[in-house]
Amino acid sequence: MSPSRNRRTQWVAGSAVALALLFAGAATVASARGEAETPGPRTPSARSADAGFARDMAVHHQQAVEMSFIVRDVTGDEDVRRLAYDIANTQANQRGMLLGWLDLWELPKTAPDGQGPMAWMPGGGHSGHDMEGMEGMDHDGALMSGMATRTELDRLRAARGKQAEVLFLQLMTDHHKGGVAMARGCAERCTVPAEKRLAQGMVEAQQSELDLMADMLAARGAAPRP
Template sequence: MTPARGPLRVVLLAVIAVGLLLIGGGAAVALGIGRGEPAPAADSVAAGFSRDMARHHLQGVEMANAALERSTDPEVRRLAFDIAETQQNQVGRMQGWLALWGLPPTAGETMAWMGAHGGHTADGGLMPGMATEEELARLRSLSGVGFDREFLRLMIRHHQGGYDMARYAAEHAAVPAVAGLAGTVAETQAAEVTTMERMLAARGGTPLPAP
């Protein structure tokens, strides 16, 4: 059987992990949620961030997996591995919270939880920084340094879009575990953007316009 890849693989792993936690008990503690802490509303910052950032991360993992399959550049492959592992783990936590709260993984208007700062999705409901299907198809068609440049360009823009979402959640989420993860996401992605910009310049590329 061919292993599940990309977003499907991440979803399956997250669901399995959450199921094991719930079966074994102690899910709230394992996911960083205080015992007896009330579940946030479906339209809260905590729930909205968990839904939307999980989806945003899924595409990041998809692109990182493509780099692991197609790139032969050791530095690009190391970066892609770190992104895939980190964001896959974070998707598991966010989907775990939603399951613990009894909330669906998708609901309501994308990014409505950001209030006046949200609602700026692209055509097709894409969140800031996300690649279109056409861009992903083009990425998969490339090889060599051409692939590496395009991967870095798309991932820089992807991180820039995710950073704004994470910073807002870090400042406004009422659930400490969610605010803490959001702060970590923002810090990590800001640092990785700096690294990727250096890598891109070294390979003769220039960044895409910021989202």
Template sequence: MTVDATAPEEDGEAPRAGRRRLWWPAALAAALALALGVPALVASSTSASGSSAAAPADDSPEAGFARDMATHHQQAVDLSFVIRDRTGDESVRTLAFDIINTQANQRGMMMGWLDQWGLPQHSPAKPMVWMRMNHTYEAHDGSLMPGMATNAQLAKLRTLSGRDAEVSYLQLMLEHHKGGVEMAQGYVDLARNESEKRLAQSMVVGQTSEIQLITDMLQERGAAPGVPAP
């Protein structure tokens, strides 16, 4: 799908000062990470003696994190494509482009690792069980993990436009990032694969930074953080 970074502002609304962020550096960095990720993984899975280490088990934190974060990322990409078509605001569209490019590439890395390990991309196990912290989150209406939007919230976002769409997207993405940071940090604390650990650490740093950005963007629109009503 082609993204248009030059869409006009909706209803003549001027872009907000100080919010512009170029999306192409994030896309380039993600593309480079994708290109380097598999070779790095191969290197990390080989011991000093030259023999290959065993691939992670199907129920390992490595496999569980790759599957669950890939699912989490896919919804962030979906949300960002929706808002791209629901507003002309430059700052919101730029944020959406960053998320689409970065998280789609990270998702590709995680799917590639599972394939390299000879593991299925999906598992019947409960999401986040690999975190070993007795997660009590109950999946409901398409929200499989903390931070994920429900089907009803997604459907509502698709009916909105302009400021209403921006606020709904930003609120949903704020919660989404909070859930993503928790999961990524959970893997960092258990990691045995250095390449995957570095990716998870980059998610913690990047999404924590975007949490502050999104909070500021909501404040600019006179809205508070929170879960939008379905």
């Protein structure tokens, strides 16, 4: 056999082996994908932890942005104003991501009938002083753990200077504690990898801000609310 024909035979044989390996690999991937997708749908359902977290944290974040803008206008303290700006900027961006995922999944931004806030978390996610004894009652606007009531937001709007700074830091501390609990819930229960990573990032960032706010309160002769 001529050298050129021998090389051509080897190339054909090699190509056949490569194609066989390619098809085998594709079959393996398809099989693994089928096994991985068997437990659940390709996209989250409206009642899933993924959708519930996206809906509820978007609402939770919106109030943090609102409180940050309020304190910006009632104090001249640069440290508080800088913290408020960072919180507003970060949480507004994260809120956009959460609402964008709901659009991508073609899911409504309101909970399904019969499913209230935090229903995706065991116990409904209600904890802390703002929810104690309030089951079945008007929460005065505090829909989820850590959220400020309408009365508390009015007090923040009316406050000035150091009083406003302390109240903002206390309200935002409660808010972050509720947010951290929600984010941990998603990190444990959500199934979309990108959302789980975002939730874990929220836990770490908000815990860092909790430590900072405790120091800022101490510097003002105050402390987080019990």
